[in-house]
Amino acid sequence: xxxxxxxxxxxxxxxxxxxxxxxxxxxxxxxxxxxxxxxxxxxxxxxxxxxxxxxxxxxxxxxxxxxxxxxxxxxxxxxxxxxxxxxxxxxxxxxxxxxxxxxxxxxxxxxxxxxxxxxxxxxxxxxxxxxxxxxxxxxxxxxxxxxxxxxxxxxxxxxxxxxxxxxxxxxxxxxxxxxxxxxxxxxxxxxxxxxxxxxxxxxxxxxxxxxxxxxxxxxxxxxxxxxxxxxxxxxxxxxxxxxxxxxxxxxxxxxxxxxxxxxxxxxxxxxxxxxxxxxxxxxxxxxxxxxxxxxxxxxxxxxxxxxxxxxxxxxxxxxxxxxxxxxxxxxxxxxxxxxxxxxxxxxxxxxxxxxxxxxxxxxxxxxxxxxxx
Amino acid sequence: xxxxxxxxxxxxxxxxxxxxxxxxxxxxxxxxxxxxxxxxxxxxxxxxxxxxxxxxxxxxxxxxxxxxxxxxxxxxxxxxxxxxxxxxxxxxxxxxxxxxxxxxxxxxxxxxxxxxxxxxxxxxxxxxxxxxxxxxxxxxxxxxxxxxxxxxxxxxxxxxxxxxxxxxxxxxxxxxxxxxxxxxxxxxxxxxxxxxxxxxxxxxxxxxxxxxxxxxxxxxxxxxxxxxxxxxxxxxxxxxxxxxxxxxxxxxxxxxxxxxxxxxxxxxxxxxxxxxxxxxxxxxxxxxxxxxxxxxxxxxxxxxxxxxxxxxxxxxxxxxxxxxxxxxxxxxxxxxxxxxxxxxxxxxxxxxxxxxxxxxxxxxxxxxxxxxx
Numbered sequence: 009x010x011x012x013x014x015x016x017x018x019x020x021x022x023x024x025x026x027x028x029x030x031x032x033x034x035x036x037x038x039x040x041x042x043x044x045x046x047x048x049x050x051x052x053x054x055x056x057x058x059x060x061x062x063x064x065x066x067x068x069x070x071x072x073x074x075x076x077x078x079x080x081x082x083x084x085x086x087x088x089x090x091x092x093x094x095x096x097x098x099x100x101x102x103x104x105x106x107x108x109x110x111x112x113x114x115x116x117x118x119x120x121x122x123x124x125x126x127x128x129x130x131x132x133x134x135x136x137x138x139x140x141x142x143x144x145x146x147x148x149x150x151x152x153x154x155x156x157x158x159x160x161x162x163x164x165x166x167x168x169x170x171x172x173x174x175x176x177x178x179x180x181x182x183x184x185x186x187x188x189x190x191x192x193x194x195x196x197x198x199x200x201x202x203x204x205x206x207x208x209x210x211x212x213x214x215x216x217x218x219x220x221x222x223x224x225x226x227x228x229x230x231x232x233x234x235x236x237x238x239x240x241x242x243x244x245x246x247x248x249x250x251x252x253x254x255x256x257x258x259x260x261x262x263x264x265x266x267x268x269x270x271x272x273x274x275x276x277x278x279x280x281x282x283x284x285x286x287x288x289x290x291x292x293x294x295x296x297x298x299x300x301x302x303x304x305x306x307x308x309x310x311x312x313x314x315x316x317x318x319x320x321x322x323x324x325x326x327x328x329x330x331x332x333x334x335x336x337x338x339x340x341x342x343x344x345x346x347x348x349x350x351x352x353x354x355x356x357x358x359x360x361x362x363x364x365x366x367x368x369x370x371x372x373x374x375x376x377x378x379x380x381x
Numbered sequence: 382x383x384x385x386x387x388x389x390x391x392x393x394x395x396x397x398x399x400x401x402x403x404x405x406x407x408x409x410x411x412x413x414x415x416x417x418x419x420x421x422x423x424x425x426x427x428x429x430x431x432x433x434x435x436x437x438x439x440x441x442x443x444x445x446x447x448x449x450x451x452x453x454x455x456x457x458x459x460x461x462x463x464x465x466x467x468x469x470x471x472x473x474x475x476x477x478x479x480x481x482x483x484x485x486x487x488x489x490x491x492x493x494x495x496x497x498x499x500x501x502x503x504x505x506x507x508x509x510x511x512x513x514x515x516x517x518x519x520x521x522x523x524x525x526x527x528x529x530x531x532x533x534x535x536x537x538x539x540x541x542x543x544x545x546x547x548x549x550x551x552x553x554x555x556x557x558x559x560x561x562x563x564x565x566x567x568x569x570x571x572x573x574x575x576x577x578x579x580x581x582x583x584x585x586x587x588x589x590x591x592x593x594x595x596x597x598x599x600x601x602x603x604x605x606x607x608x609x610x611x612x613x614x615x616x617x618x619x620x621x622x623x624x625x626x627x628x629x630x631x632x633x634x635x636x637x638x639x640x641x642x643x644x645x646x647x648x649x650x651x652x653x654x655x656x657x658x659x660x661x662x663x664x665x666x667x668x669x670x671x672x673x674x675x676x677x678x679x680x681x682x683x684x685x686x687x688x689x690x691x692x693x694x695x696x697x698x699x700x701x702x703x704x705x706x707x708x709x710x711x712x713x714x715x716x717x718x719x720x721x722x723x724x725x726x727x728x729x730x731x732x733x734x735x736x737x738x739x740x741x742x743x744x745x746x747x748x749x750x751x752x753x754x
Contacts, residue, residue, distance in 0.1 A: 011432065011649070013405075014425045014642050018413045026635060029414050032386075037636060038411035040391045041402050041584060043714045052387045059384065075586060076449035079631040080611045087609075107610065114608050205632055211414060213448060213586060213634030235487050235608050236460075237480070238453045256719065258452040259578055261586030262399060263410060264637065269387050276384070341416045346629065 019335070021362060022371055023343030024155050024316060024355045025183070026205040026212045028362035029271075033210055036270035037263050044260040052269055053248065053260075059272035063185060063208070063280070064200060064218045066192035070241070072248045073268055074215035075261050078182045078203030081215025083111055084239040085178045085199040086149075088219075088227050092116035094146040097138050097175070099130040099161070102154035103347040104180050112149070115235065120145070126348045127306045127318070130161040132169065139173040146226075147176045153184035155206075156346040158318040158355065159307045160188060167195040176223055182206055185216065186275055186360060187287045187315035198223040204264070207287070207315055209360030210271035213264050217241075271360075283360075287314040290363040294356065297372035301379065306353055315363065317356040318349065322379065327351060330378050338374040392708070394735060395744055396716030397528050397689060397728045398556070399578040399585045401735035402644075406583055409643035410636050417633040425642055426621065426633075432645035436558060436581070436653070437573060437591045439565035445621045446641055447588035447612070448634050451555045451576030454588025456484055457612040458551045458572040459522075461592075461600050465489035467519040470511045470548070472503040472534070475527035476720040477553050485522070488608065493518070499721045500679040500691070503534040505542065512546040519599075520549045526557035528579075529719040531691040531728065532680045533561060540568040549596055555579055558589065559648055559733060560660045560688035571596040577637070580660070580688055582733030583644035586637050590614075644733075656733075660687040663736040667729065670745035674752065679726055688736065690729040691722065695752065700724060703751050711747040 021028045042049050060071045074081045086108070090096060094117045098109045101124040112119040120142055122134045130150050139145055148170040152163045163179060170177045176198040184190050186207035192200050198220040205212035219227070219241070227234075227242060234240040238258065246255040275283055291314030295305075298319055306318035321327040327344070331354070334340045343355035356371060394401045415422050433444045447454045459481070463469060467490045471482045474497040485492040493515055495507045503523050512518055521543040525536045536552060543550045549571040557563050559580035565573050571593040578585035592600070592614070600607075600615060607613040611631065619628040648656055664687030668678070671692055679691035694700040700717070704727070707713045716728035729744060 011428045011646055013409065013646060014412075014428070014639055016412050016415045016421060016425075016639070019415045019419065021414065021416060023416055025632060026414050026416065034411045034413070034636075036386065038407045039387075039389050040407070041394065041399050042389045042392045043394060043396055043399060044585065046392065046708070046714065048389060052389075055384045055387070076453060076611070077631045077634065080449060080453075083609065083611045110610050114606060114610055203632065211634065211636045212417065212632040213637055233487060236456065237483050237487055238449070238456045258450045259398060259576065259585040261450065261584065261637070263407075263584045264586055264634070266387055266389070273384055273386060335419070341419065344418075 017339055020340045020367060020370060022357050022367060023341045024357050025203065025359060027209050027357055027359035029209050029211065030274060030361045032274065033267050033271045037211060037267040039266055041262050044262055045254060045256065049262065050254060056265060056269050059269065059276055060216050062276055063272055064192045065190065065194065066218050068192065068218045068220055070219040070224055070245065072217055073265065074217050075258060076215060077213055078201065078215045080239065081201030081217050082107065082180060084217060084241060085201055086111040086115045087234050087236045087239055088241050089147060089176060089178065089199055089223060090115040090117040091230055091232055093118060095120060095142055095144055096147040096149055097122060097135065097145050099135065099150035101128055101130055101159065102126055102151065103156035104151045104154060108149045127157045127159055129159050129311045130166065132162055132165045135166055136169050139169060139175065145173065145175045147178055149178040151180040152190065153188065153313050155183045155316060156349065157306055158313045158316040159311045160313050163197065164195040167197045171196050176226060183313065183316055186283055188313060189284055192218055204268055207360045208271045208275065209362065210268045211264055213261065214268055287358060287363045290358045290368055291317065294358060294368045294371065301376055306349065315357060315359045317358065318353050319356065320353055327354065333378050334374055338370065340370060340374050390712055393713045393740060393743060395730050395740060396714045397730055398576065398732060400582050400730055400732035402582050402584065403647060403734045405647065406640050406644045410584060410640040412639055414635050417635055418627060418629065422635065423627060429638060429642050432642065432649055433589050435649055436645055437565045438563065438567065439591050441565065441591045441593055443592040443597055443618065445590055445617065446638065447590050448631060449588060450586055451574065451588045453612065454574030454590050455480065455553060457590060457614060458574055459484040459488045460607050460609045460612055461614050462520060462549060462551065462572055462596060463488040463490040464603055464605055466491060468493060468515055468517055469520040469522055470495060470508065470515065470518050472508065472523035474501055474503055474532065475499055475524065476529035477524045477527060481522045500530045500532055502532050502684045503539065505535055505538045508539055509542050512542060512548065518546065518548045520551055522551040524553040525563065526554065526561065526686050528556045528689060529722065530679055531686045531689040532684045533686050536570065537568040540570045544569050549599060556686065556689055559656055561686060562657055565591055577641055580733045581644045581648065582735065583641045584637055586634065587641055660731060660736045663731045663741055664690065667731060667741045667744065674749055679722065688730060688732045690731065691726050692729065693726055700727065706751050707747055711743065713743060713747050
C-alpha cells in the first residue's frame with residue numbers, strides 16, 4: 009500500500025462534535041509554531057485565560073485548557089478533587105453520567121448513583137434527597153448538557169443545593185459551553201470542564217477547565233498525591249500561572265491553543281448572549297422542519313438543548329444506511345445514537361459555527377430527499 | 382485589554398522541542414476537520430498505524446498515538462502495565478528518569494532507583510546487578526534519549542537484559558524516535574512512547590505509543606482496573622482497532638492526527654536510515670563550529686545525541702540574556718538547561734525538519750555575534 013497525503017473532503021459537521029470550524033480558526037491553527045515557553049506564547053496564554061473566563065462567566069484564577077480532550081478534562085476534575093473514600097453523588101441520565109461514575113471508582117471514591125431516564129434532566133429533588141441521606145457527601149457530579157440525549161439539567165439549582173450541604177460540584181459542560189447559558193460564578197459551580205470541539209467550534213483535543221477557590225482549597229488540603237502526574241493540576245498551575253517564572257510541566261499543544269484563542273475571540277466578539285440566542289433560533293427553525301418531516305424528539309421541549317437535537321429514527325428505516333447516504337451524497341455528517349439510543353436515534357448538532365441557516369436548510373432538504381427515496 | 386488574533390512570528394526552533402515544522406505539515410494540520418468516526422478518517426488512522434510501525438521498526442499490532450502530549454504517553458505505559466506492589470527498576474540519569482519514578486509511585490508500584498550522573502548514559506552493569514538483586518522485578522524503565530542532557534543509553538543491551546530476567550521494559554523514546562536508531566522489535570522493547578514535536582517535526586500534543594505482545598498480555602492479565610479511564614489502553618484499543626466496528630472512546634484530535642500522518646509520510650519518504658544520517662551529519666557540522674567557539678559538551682562523544690546538543694554556558698555570560706537576544710534579534714530559539722543543568726547549559730536541538738544546513742549556519746553565526754558583542 010502506497011500512502012499519500014491525506015486530503016479530507018469538506019464535510020458539513022452536524023453530529024455531536026466535532027462541529028463545523030470557521031476557516032479563521034483553521035488558519036490560526038496553522039500559524040508557525042513557537043516554543044511553549046516563548047514570551048509571546050506566554051502572553052497569548054494569558055489572553056486565553058481571560059477569554060476562557062468570559063466564556064465560563066467566572067473570575068476563577070484557575071481557568072485553563074487541559075492539553076487533551078474533554079474526557080481528560082473530566083478525569084482532571086475527579087482525580088484532583090477526590091481522595092480515597094470520598095463520597096460522591098453521581099447523577100446518571102446518559103452516557104457521560106456513567107463515565108463520571110467510572111471516574112469516581114477509579115479515583116478511589118465511593119459513588120452514590122442517582123438515576124434518571126435517558127432523555128430526562130437530572131432530578132433536582134433526588135439530588136436533594138441524596139444529600140440529606142448522605143450528609144458526609146463531598147462532591148455532587150452531574151452533566152449539564154448530556155451529549156448522548158440532548159437534555160439540559162438545572163445546573164443552577166443543583167449548584168445551590170450542593171452549597172447548602174457543603175458539597176462541591178463537578179460539572180460536565182462539554183456540550184453546553186457557548187451554546188446555552190452557563191454561569192459558573194453566579195451558579196456557584198466548583199469544577200467545570202468542557203471540550204474545544206462543540207459550541208466553541210475549535211479543533212478537538214483541548215478541555216477548557218475552571219476550578220473555584222473552594223475546589224483549589226480541597227486540592228491543596230489533600231493528604232495523598234493526585235494519582236495522575238499528567239493531570240495533577242497543582243503541577244500544571246506552575247506552567248499556566250502568570251506570577252513569576254513559568255515552570256515546565258509538559259510541552260503545551262501550541263498550535264491547538266492558537267486555534268482555541270481564535271475561536272474564543274470569535275465568541276467574545278459575537279457576545280455570549282448573542283451566541284446563545286443564535287443557537288436557540290437555529291434550533292427552532294430546525295425543529296419546525298423536522299416536525300414537518302414527522303420526526304419526534306427524544307427530549308421534552310422544556311429540557312431540550314438547542315445545539316443537540318436527538319430525534320427518533322422513523323420506523324422501518326435502516327438508520328446506518330441513511331447516515332452513509334447523507335455523508336456520501338451531501339458530505340453531511342449526522343450523529344448516530346449512543347448507548348441506550350444506539351440504532352434508535354439520530355443526533356443532529358447545531359454547534360458554534362455550525363449553528364447557521366445554510367446548515368439547517370441543507371440538513372432538512374437532505375433528510376427529506378433521503379427518507380423519500 | 383482588547384484581544385486581537387494571535388499572529389506569531391516565524392521562529393527558528395533549535396531548542397529541545399517543539400522543533401521546526403515543515404510548511405507541508407502545517408498545511409495538513411489546517412485541512413477541513415472531519416468526524417472522528419468518518420470512514421475516510423478511519424482509513425487515515427489505519428495508514429497512520431502503518432507509518433508509526435515503520436518509524437518504531439515494529440510489527441506490534443498495538444501501535445497508536447495517544448491523544449495528548451508525551452508525558453501522557455509516559456503515564457499510559459505506567460498506569461497500564463503496573464499493578465499495586467509491582468517492582469519497577471527505574472534508571473535515573475536526568476529529568477525524565479525522575480518523572481518515571483514519580484509515575485511508578487503514583488501508579489502504586491515500588492520503584493527501585495538506579496542513579497547515574499547527569500550527562501552519562503544508564504549503566505548497563507547496574508541494571509544487570511539490580512535485576513540479579515531483585516529477581517521479582519516486573520519492569521525495567523529507562524529513557525533512551527535524555528532530553529535534559531542529550532545522552533543516549535544502550536536500549537538494545539537493556540532490552541536484552543530485561544528479557545533474560547523475565548522483565549518488561551518501558552522506554553522513553555520521546556527525543557530518539559526518528560533521530561537516532563530505535564528498533565523496537567529487534568531490541569525486544571515492550572512499551573515505548575514518544576512525542577510528536579521532536580524528531581518527527583509535528584505539532585506538539587500527540588504521543589506515539591507501541592506495546593509488544595507481552596505488554597498486552599500483562600495488561601490483559603490485570604486483576605484491578607487501570608486507574609486512569611482516559612489512558613486505559615484496553616478501552617482505547619476499541620477505537621484504534623481495525624477489526625469490525627470502531628467504538629467511541631473519546632473524540633480524537635482529528636487535525637493533529639492529519640499533521641502526524643503527514644510528518645510520518647515525510648519520514649518514510651526520506652527513509653529512516655537517511656534521517657538518522659542527516660541528524661548525525663548536521664550534528665558533526667554544529668559540533669565543529671561550537672568547538673571553534675570554545676564550547677564544551679555536557680555529554681561524552683560516545684553517548685552524545687546528534688539531535689540534542691547540551692553545551693556548558695561560557696563563564697561570565699548571563700545565559701538568559703543571551704537566549705533572549707537570540708530570540709529577539711534572530712528569531713532563534715535555543716533551549717535553557719533543565720533541572721541540575723538549569724543556568725549552566727544550553728540545549729541546542731537539531732530535530733527533524735530543523736536538522737538542516739541553514740539552521741546550523743544561523744545558529745553558529747548568531748551565537749558568535751552574541752557572545753562577542
